[in-house]
């Protein structure tokens with residue numbers, strides 16, 4: 001396995017995604033947390049007093065005793081790069097300040113996902129898009145840049161589309177995302193709204209789901225991405241599951257593949273980053289379940305450290321060509337774990353030094 005040693009910072013360290021970063025980085029072989037940042041409300045406090053810890057495991061002792069800093073580049077002078085789990089209302093300005101100060105930012109926030117020169121990255125889907133980093137102009141010497149991971153629904157959607165895109169091409173999709181409460185952060189959705197209920201609207205979610213996969217599956221032009229030409233109609237609903245977003249996907253493909261050929265596209269798909277053997281890379285990135293009852297968020301979201309995308313209920317369609325469900329852990333694969341895998345890919349490709 002490749003070996004590196006980098007000091008990292010976490011912006012938004014007290015939030016739901018920030019806490020996942022802290023847990024997942026506790027024993028990371030390449031990345032050591034040096035600095036934690038959050039809002040003025042938390043700055044100056046020990047992390048154990050600033051964070052309302054919601055992880056199932058103990059708060060890592062080292063992080064617990066760190067003093068939370070304000071999110072300004074001067075406080076992060078000793079890090080090689082930062083992960084960002086910042087609230088999107090502040091991420092734009094803060095992430096730009098870090099990039100302009102020459103500190104690379106690997107972000108979860110939505111703000112820069114559609115920026116022309118910012119890679120929207122899922123390592124198994126579009127690792128070549130990382131080259132866009134070289135086109136960014138936050139600093140004259142190229143030392144500061146931003147890379148983002150997609151929305152937590154776009155992760156299982158793009159992962160499950162990748163084999164179909166490579167084998168046949170995609171014409172159009174109708175999807176419904178059935179999203180867990182952790183997607184709304186902490187304290188998130190009011191219990192009066194969500195207990196024993198379904199909320200059929202998640203503000204701002206559907207437009208992101210309808211566009212991000214067309215960038216992810218797009219091709220790298222000279223200095224931007226040519227978006228892939230397919231259309232998505234999305235409905236996003238909130239349900240009382242805790243972790244794991246499940247999607248129902250109906251797809252019209254290019255050509256007329258048989259169900260057997262579609263199945264083979266999933267099972268024979270080659271992970272383009274397998275040979276890098278990255279620490280957070282799942283050994284089976286896409287698992288196709290044959291059992292009609294699977295996948296289920298409570299049972300399968302944490303498979304392979306929460307980094308696996310599950311696909312099931314694959315069947316011929318009536319209106320569209322095929323139907324299937326897909327699911328991934330929204331705060332691991334869809335957020336902190338996805339960002340850590342992005343950082344591992346960028347280290348292996350030599351962008352982080």
Ligand SMILES: NC(=O)C1=CN([C@@H]2O[C@H](COP(=O)(O)OP(=O)(O)OC[C@H]3O[C@@H](n4cnc5c(N)ncnc54)[C@H](OP(=O)(O)O)[C@@H]3O)[C@@H](O)[C@H]2O)C=CC1
Nearest residue numbers: 012014015016017038039042085087088109183185186335
């Ligand atoms: N939850 C999920 O499934 C996913 C979330 N994301 C994205 O990740 C980001 C974090 O989400 P989540 O953890 O759920 O959100 P939370 O609300 O739980 O956490 C937000 C974090 O931002 C910090 N913050 C807020 N205001 C400021 C400020 N003015 N200056 C500095 N820091 C500030 C908070 O610090 P403090 O505690 O001090 O207020 C906290 O650490 C969001 O952009 C979200 O959209 C992306 C994919 C999935």
Ligand SMILES: N[C@@H](CC(=O)OP(=O)(O)O)C(=O)O
Nearest residue numbers: 108109110151152179183184
């Ligand atoms: N809106 C998502 C989580 C999220 O924060 O998405 P984004 O990173 O695209 O803003 C959810 O509720 O599950």
